[in-house]
Amino acid sequence: MPRLLIIAGVNGSGKSTLYNQMEKVMKVGTKINADDIAKSLGDFNDRNIQFKAGKKAIKLFNDCITSKIDFNFETTLSGKNIFRKIEIAKANGYIIDIIYIAIDKETSKLRISNRVLKGGHNISSKDVERRYDKSINNFTDNIDMFNNVYFYENEDSKHKLIFCIEENKIKYIENHSPKWIERKFNINKLLSKFER
Template sequence: MGKNVGFLARIRYNYLKVHNKLRSQNMVNNSQIVLLIVAGSNGSGKSTIYENFKNTVPEYRNLPLVNPDVITYNIVKEMGFNSINQLSVTEQNIANLKAAKTALTLRKKMIREKTSFAVETTASSRSIIDLADKAKEQGYRIDLLYVTVGSPLMNIKRVHQRVIKGGHNVADADILRRYNRSLLILPELIKRTDTIYVYDNENSPEMIFFKSAEERQFFTKKKLHVDFIKKIFSESN
């Protein structure tokens, strides 16, 4: 319990560092429709970060989340299983494909109805760029919550740990491929975003960078973090 309280406190503290200032400058418009993109490689912990982030940030608290992994989980439960790992490879592929199609349909519906929502993604394909472009065309503000753990090897380790606990698996090669691909996609995505939160989740969750139209601020002095952020932003210019 104490650990979780500390987790929530860190996220809320990090958020308030920047958000109260923005609100005082009238830079936060709660009436505008918002697309919050929660991005990070497999195993980065983005689902956990997002759940705690939204519960401490009023602006994001009630956003419906379109997450293919959650949809897949529900499909598996409807099939009478507790874990996707209980399915054959063919059945897993069918469930994942159905979930991906369902997520795509939901995203299109949200944008068509101009409803604020959040999506979770590895940001490893141009589909997230297409989504951001369509949202922009409809007047959405695009916010990005990006979660990193510093190394794709750590992502692989986290996924292995998740599988031991009954979570869904992702092949090591797929994690590496998506990680490398995301480094190419991320600068393109950044060009389309209005507000960016970058969290390091290697040890305990910590906001390491924030950017809005009027402000850019580092909350870390670690060379690895600073170099990573500078790299993706230099490529987005």
């Protein structure tokens, strides 16, 4: 069966960093990243470029589905459109894997500021505020939509695995996860619907 790998988390959580590490050691399929496409077309901040990149990303998504090839993408998971894509992939026989990377809201803002200083793209604090809780809620509300879930905490840039679910069974739980993770994600309640 073909696979869709979703690397999710708020802006600045370390999605691209983790992807780049994974790509070196395993097959992750075709990468669909509108940001990368926009950069290849010209000025990332140009709205026309972003629009063209978005259209190319949609075409690439459709091509992958039609060809039934493995693919992956990054997302903040803060919108609803992403779930339509997941439903399309599932309807076409895809196994859906998600890696969700959690960081604190203030860490997100700080990392974005540091990225901008290094020439990277900016995300406004207003957008971070708007997306942060939506991302968490969309993840926790839809966790049973995924075949396999790998949940990481990345406050110290080390991508620490907190829990892992494979085919509705909990395969791993970190005994000493940070208190803010427990509080924000309500881990015990979140995992209560899965077999141990």
